[in-house]
Amino acid sequence: MDYSWQPFFPYNAILCRYSEIGTKGRNRFIFEERLRTDLQRRLAALGNLHFSNDRGRIFILPEAPKTIFTAADLALLRREIPLLAGLASVSPGFYVKPDIGGIEQVIDTHFPALYHAFQKCPHALPPTYAMHSRRSDKSFPMSCEEVEIHFATRLHQRFPDLTIDLQHAHLVIELEIRKNMAFISFERIEGPGGLPSGSAGRVLGLLSGGFDSPVACYQMLRRGCCMDFLTFHSSPFTPPATLTKVCALVRRLNDFQTSGKLLTINLLPAQKAIRDACFSRFRTVLYRRFMLRLAEYVAGYLRAQALVTGDNLGQVASQTLENLTVINAATSMLIIRPLITADKNDTMALAEKIGTWKLSSENVPDSCTVFAPPDPATRTNLKKILQQERLIPIDLLLKQCLETTSILNPNDYSQQIVATDKMIAYGCSSQK
Ligand code: ATP
């Protein structure tokens, strides 16, 4: 929903709604605590804040001497909330005493500004209105329906062209009536949903410059994982721009968490050996098996519990059930494929929403296309692939690739080589 037409309101509170945490049982408070810590960190620029949890909601009030949020505070809120995993939505609003007079006063004072700002929009749409109210304090003398009728009547008297549209209204008042307070808001900022960052462990995302893997990584971040990233290049067969593009994707994905690392590995030693010794139609599957083996070392080094890929069933030759089975067998690590059943259009829409689409659409060569055969096999089997792998010195090639491992800072592009012995020591080598 676009609220950019709304005028500034002197809000004195912020209401945070979470959906899934609410379904947690005894350990719910751990998730709530993480979410609160994340909110505190992200909203630090708002000054001292008072947080209180109340039946599936977090209320945030400014601490004295500050009594209202500024326009800059609200701009920050609108920027940060869509990045904060675990939040369903957030509304800035007015926190008042739970009596009808107090609620009337807020609505009488501020609704006209909302109405007139909407009237001034260039679209000239007729103003539609809805009030959605919730009442957890059953001792409040009016039911939700009575409150909604009360305000619809009151506002209609003042603004006769206001029509009610409960589903798609432009002017929406949300009202929450609780034991000690009422909260009135005109705006709902959508969060990513899911679980708070860091509540689900650490994973390693295999990030290419394509459209799928950044979206798959986002799905894991939204699910509460902390994430580092691994990308393969084939320098000098792939240009430096291949890595610059991945850096831009990592910068964007890191907006959803606190600074995941980006590691890079040059796959070329393995690709050359595969090109020279193996049947060309199997190259893609053989490349992928190498990627997973190398990723397993990196995951061990970074203490990541699972690998994440953007695989999508049937999308390309390497993603048929047969080939996925063979690729999977290269590692015993858990591989999470959040997009396995996704529709490409949905993935593209999500990429657009999270800001990776434009970055992925830059046309830059990818490591997988180096020596890629024109007719990759869509149905391999493990026996045939193992025969092919006997033709190349796997351990030596893994070592040669691992020797190229660097940590690449996605902001200033500085590189730090990772010592191979460290990687091998930490990595859990399950060479199958
Ligand atoms: P994507 O759009 O994510 O590149 P894709 O549809 O092009 O995916 P593939 O090229 O078969 O599919 O790659 C499947 C998955 O393997 C990717 O989603 C990614 O997780 C991983 N992968 C592919 N290439 C690389 C790479 N160069 N570096 C790291 N991971 C890669």
Ligand code: MG
């Ligand atoms: Mg790709």
